[in-house]
Amino acid sequence: MATIESIQKAYIDFVLTEGAQPKSVYIFAKKNKMTEEEFYRFFSSFDAIEQHLWTGFAEKTIAEIKAQEVWVQYNAREKGLSFFYGFFELLKSSRSFVVYSVKKQPKTFSTPQIFTGLKDVFEAFCNELIEEGIETNEFSDRKHFTKRYKDALWVQLVFVLNFWINDNSAGFEKTDEAIEKGINVTFDLFQRSPIDNLFEYGKFLAKNGGIKESMGFGHN
Amino acid sequence: MPHYLNKIDMSDNTPKEQNSIPTSKVQRSAKFVTTGLKVGGNYIKHYSKKLFNPDLDKTELNEDNASDIYESLSELKGSALKVAQMLSMDKNLLPQAYTDKFSQSQYNAPPLSGPLIVQTFKKYFGKTPDKIYDKFNVRSSNAASIGQVHEAELNGKKLAVKIQYPGVGDSISSDLKLVKPFAFRLLGMSEKELDIYMKEVEERLLEETDYELEVRRSIEFSEACSGLDNVVFPKYYPQLSSKRIITMDWLEGLHLKEFLKTNPSQSLRNLIGQGLWDFYNFQQHELRAIHADPHPGNFMITPDNKLGVIDFGCIKEMPEDFYEPFFSLTSTTLMENKEETIKAFRQLEMIHPGDTPKQIEFYYTTYRQMISLFAKPYINDSFDFGQSAFFEELYGFGEKVSKMPEFKQARGVKHFIYVNRTNFGLYNILHELKANVKTDTFKPHVVEQFA
Numbered sequence: 001m002a003t004i005e006s007i008q009k010a011y012i013d014f015v016l017t018e019g020a021q022p023k024s025v026y027i028f029a030k031k032n033k034m035t036e037e038e039f040y041r042f043f044s045s046f047d048a049i050e051q052h053l054w055t056g057f058a059e060k061t062i063a064e065i066k067a068q069e070v071w072v073q074y075n076a077r078e079k080g081l082s083f084f085y086g087f088f089e090l091l092k093s094s095r096s097f098v099v100y101s102v103k104k105q106p107k108t109f110s111t112p113q114i115f116t117g118l119k120d121v122f123e124a125f126c127n128e129l130i131e132e133g134i135e136t137n138e139f140s141d142r143k144h145f146t147k148r149y150k151d152a153l154w155v156q157l158v159f160v161l162n163f164w165i166n167d168n169s170a171g172f173e174k175t176d177e178a179i180e181k182g183i184n185v186t187f188d189l190f191q192r193s194p195i196d197n198l199f200e201y202g203k204f205l206a207k208n209g210g211i212k213e214s215m216g217f218g219h220n
Numbered sequence: 221m222p223h224y225l226n227k228i229d230m231s232d233n234t235p236k237e238q239n240s241i242p243t244s245k246v247q248r249s250a251k252f253v254t255t256g257l258k259v260g261g262n263y264i265k266h267y268s269k270k271l272f273n274p275d276l277d278k279t280e281l282n283e284d285n286a287s288d289i290y291e292s293l294s295e296l297k298g299s300a301l302k303v304a305q306m307l308s309m310d311k312n313l314l315p316q317a318y319t320d321k322f323s324q325s326q327y328n329a330p331p332l333s334g335p336l337i338v339q340t341f342k343k344y345f346g347k348t349p350d351k352i353y354d355k356f357n358v359r360s361s362n363a364a365s366i367g368q369v370h371e372a373e374l375n376g377k378k379l380a381v382k383i384q385y386p387g388v389g390d391s392i393s394s395d396l397k398l399v400k401p402f403a404f405r406l407l408g409m410s411e412k413e414l415d416i417y418m419k420e421v422e423e424r425l426l427e428e429t430d431y432e433l434e435v436r437r438s439i440e441f442s443e444a445c446s447g448l449d450n451v452v453f454p455k456y457y458p459q460l461s462s463k464r465i466i467t468m469d470w471l472e473g474l475h476l477k478e479f480l481k482t483n484p485s486q487s488l489r490n491l492i493g494q495g496l497w498d499f500y501n502f503q504q505h506e507l508r509a510i511h512a513d514p515h516p517g518n519f520m521i522t523p524d525n526k527l528g529v530i531d532f533g534c535i536k537e538m539p540e541d542f543y544e545p546f547f548s549l550t551s552t553t554l555m556e557n558k559e560e561t562i563k564a565f566r567q568l569e570m571i572h573p574g575d576t577p578k579q580i581e582f583y584y585t586t587y588r589q590m591i592s593l594f595a596k597p598y599i600n601d602s603f604d605f606g607q608s609a610f611f612e613e614l615y616g617f618g619e620k621v622s623k624m625p626e627f628k629q630a631r632g633v634k635h636f637i638y639v640n641r642t643n644f645g646l647y648n649i650l651h652e653l654k655a656n657v658k659t660d661t662f663k664p665h666v667v668e669q670f671a
Contacts, residue, residue, distance in 0.1 A: 069350040078334050085339035176386040
């Protein structure tokens with residue numbers, strides 16, 4: 001009897017041995033002694049398997065980091081960092097598949113189909129911690145930009161993923177550095193900064209009007 | 221001529237790295253570039269002022285340079301911080317303004333994030349720290365130059381867990397390349413001469429990043445030194461240590477500065493000073509290898525008034541062909557024999573084969589003076605390190621020598637760097653302690669005639 005796990009396992013084994021997806025579901029099912037119907041009961045296509053695997057990586061990471069004793073002591077920034085470290089630690093055990101899966105994606109600006117589930121889970125997680133960060137005043141609430149915070153983190157995730165794929169330092173130490181430095185910078189941008197103060201000052205001047213008059217010293 | 225300009229070109233030519241590594245060589249080099257520019261600017265400021273006021277001395281310039289260099293170094297971690305620490309130890313080489321600023325860098329470094337610490341444990345032990353220790357504090361209690369220290373507890377024992385910053389080893393070599401043009405400016409040596417010394421420094425620094433080696437050595441040294449009175453070492457736990465993590469007992473106690481604030485009595489100061497003296501001289505003369513990082517942060521004064529030694533990251537081994545000529549010079553009998561003294565100087569490359577008779581005479585006289593100063597504590601059976609006169613003479617001599625054109629060119633074998641740093645570091649700490657110590661406890665082994 002086929003299960004989600006057994007199909008995933010067989011699929012990973014196939015793509016890593018052959019270097020490509022099976023020609024058809026029929027061939028794949030036959031090779032693994034199941035019916036096509038059994039396959040379709042769980043997945044609609046090969047890409048759906050990959051999508052499911054990626055979503056699983058994120059879900060597993062989140063469950064794992066939340067189970068750590070220190071989780072409750074972390075602030076929002078640390079929770080975010082914790083996801084990145086946990087995620088890439090987890091990917092290590094499936095590195096060959098990850099490299100295969102990422103490399104075959106066309107280089108486009110839109111999110112490839114197989115990452116959509118991952119993106120949803122990741123963004124939900126980010127929204128949670130951004131909300132927390134704003135509540136505790138760790139991050140600055142900027143009307144139109146706050147909604148974009150999660151996008152910045154997604155860009156970082158894609159960046160680090162590519163970085164990790166090309167990382168050949170022992171123990172992927174460079175990736176750790178990229179996370180420690182890069183993600184911290186992203187979170188720095190969410191914090192209250194001089195720009196916010198400048199905006200506030202601008203708003204104050206606008207509201208308290210009379211800018212034109214007060215600028216001209218030469219009035220009588 | 222202006223070396224910082226070369227550096228700008230270099231960073232412009234490496235756009236590939238800039239794309240792939242967020243904060244690496246390029247950004248670090250940019251950091252050094254701006255400092256290089258500032259230092260250059262300080263020189264311009266100084267010389268333009270000097271045009272109008274020929275009597276201006278270099279104090280202001282030195283202060284400007286020191287604060288710019290310090291500001292830039294304190295924003296960098298790892299080896300740059302280490303170099304700063306190193307320069308701060310060599311008070312004899314640097315004017316006062318540099319050292320005051322640099323000694324600040326011995327204390328601050330921005331901490332690692334909690335998640336990275338958890339990640340480091342998962343990587344090396346497959347477990348999070350709370351699964352390894354009964355208690356583990358993710359907030360670090362203090363910074364070590366290439367890592368940070370955390371408090372933990374296991375089976376009722378308080379532990380100190382040292383964790384290394386990632387990527388330190390990699391950045392050492394590139395950092396040193398960046399430091400070079402500066403060091404060369406600061407010390408006034410040519411780059412080629414500096415190379416031999418830089419290599420020695422690089423070797424030691426790279427050793428320091430190997431925590432497995434450090435644990436092995438810490439155990440070896442603490443066992444070898446276990447017979448010394450009033451010196452204690454933490455216990456190390458190899459099974460709880462790895463390439464990037466060291467677990468050892470937590471030593472309770474005060475750092476030197478805090479200890480001095482408690483106004484310790486003279487006899488207590490002597491006791492601690494004696495511990496230090498014995499610790500170093502036992503290593504030098506019996507083990508022929510020394511804990512070569514005598515900055516005050518590596519020592520604790522425990523509640524029962526013993527000297528606690530932490531951090532065996534930096535060990536300098538002294539080969540026989542260095543030890544014998546160098547320490548024999550501490551013997552007055554040898555020093556009175558000019559021919560044998562010159563032989564020793566030649567072996568130590570303080571006098572070069574190509575030197576003219578006039579040069580030989582000059583270096584003989586100057587080095588003899590320098591070494592007799594250094595050897596003063598060894599002459600009698602005790603020495604009062606509290607007296608400022610000795611130190612003023614020492615620094616004064618250092619400053620004088622650093623201005624002599626004859627010393628523009630570097631002399632002396634590479635082993636001097638760490639041996640000098642250690643001994644001057646030791647003298648400095650003893651001076652701060654104002655300790656009077658018995659100096660005949662572990663005597664140098666001397667040879668009075670060379671083959």
